Amino acid sequence: MKLYLDPGHGGTDPGAQGNGLREKDINLDIALKIRSLITSQYENVSVKMSRTSDTTKSLTQRTNEANSWNADYYVSIHCNSFNGSAQGYEDYIHSGLADSSQTARYRDILHTEITKVNQLRNRGKKKANFHVLRESTMPAILTENGFIDNNHDAALMRNESWRQKVAQAHVDGIARAFNLKKNDSSPSPSPNVIFRIIAGSFQSRKNAENRQALLANNQIDSFIASVTISGKVWYRVQAGAFTSRENAEEHLTIVKRIVSDAYIVQEQR
Template sequence: MKLYLDPGHGGADSGAVGNGIKEKDIALDIALNIRTILTNEYENIEVKMSRANDATKSLSARTSEANSWGADFFLSIHCNAANGSARGYEDFIYTSLSDSSTTAKYRDLIHEEIVKVNSLQNRGKKKADFHVLRASNMPAILTENGFIDNSQDAALMKDANWRKKVAQGHVNGLARAFNLKKK
């Protein structure tokens, strides 16, 4: 299984900011944890990351790389921001996909596993016209792991153990969706 793992933002693009933290840093840490767990604990998985450090990379470069590599799945990791009072976890698939599509089925499994462990309010499964969902040739989801401008969600994001738990939730969902076998 070839996973293209995309920690959102990076480099000159900090993403959302709030409570003394930046989305690009939280997303990268969760993604690095996902890669570590997958490569250390599962068989027959290749992980390519859009970035493994604080680098700037365009959205089109991310999807072009995933498409040319022939990824089986595109997973984009993010944190949300809104008005300071919104909180919780949500994830997205491309707008035009049906709820019975393969992508939606993968998302359902991943969503279920993440909400078991993340201690966040479940804001549900949604659809959006995001570039990474629209321009990737393979099934793709984007996860929004809490609201960085909400003090309660941000307190969790600042905790390295919470970030590892969230990564494990993503991995548990991927393992179910793709029938990954433990080493």
């Protein structure tokens, strides 16, 4: 199965903005998580992404690339905005398609899986004449994962574990729609091991707070935890924790764009 993942916007196009967040960043993080999850959990899945970093790419370039690659499914990840009061999740297929079409059936499955876990108001299944839905030659869906200018939705978007949960729900939907086979050979993460992303360790709490503020300004959640090493107290800035090392390394690449010396610590829980 060939999956084309399209994190909307990017580069010079930030997409929707609100509550200190940029749509292009949320879209990319969710899409990277989808790629990591689906390739590690299922067999015979190839993933191509329209972008894997903060780069500019036209809509035509995206659909041409997916079409040339002969993708089986096009999934475009987005967030919404309106006036601050609107909130919730909705997804789209092309307006010219019937509710009985294969594309609609795929969408029905993804919609069910995503709305089960995303803690967002369900705004329903919709249709539109969006470029990526119209010009892609394979079944395509565009998901709008909350309203970035709404306080409730934005609070969820800031949470790394929520973005992970939403990514997993997309994967669960795609797997059901395409009858993907679980990758039984992949090792299960140990429930007693956790991989923490450390974005700085300081003896001065003020320095740790400055690092935390830098991460927050770049839409990366973190918190400060104190640890004692050789009798000295250090203030450690943690920017994520994962039971899967692969997922931890995926997130580390994002953190390293802001803090180049960030690293992973493996600990027993």
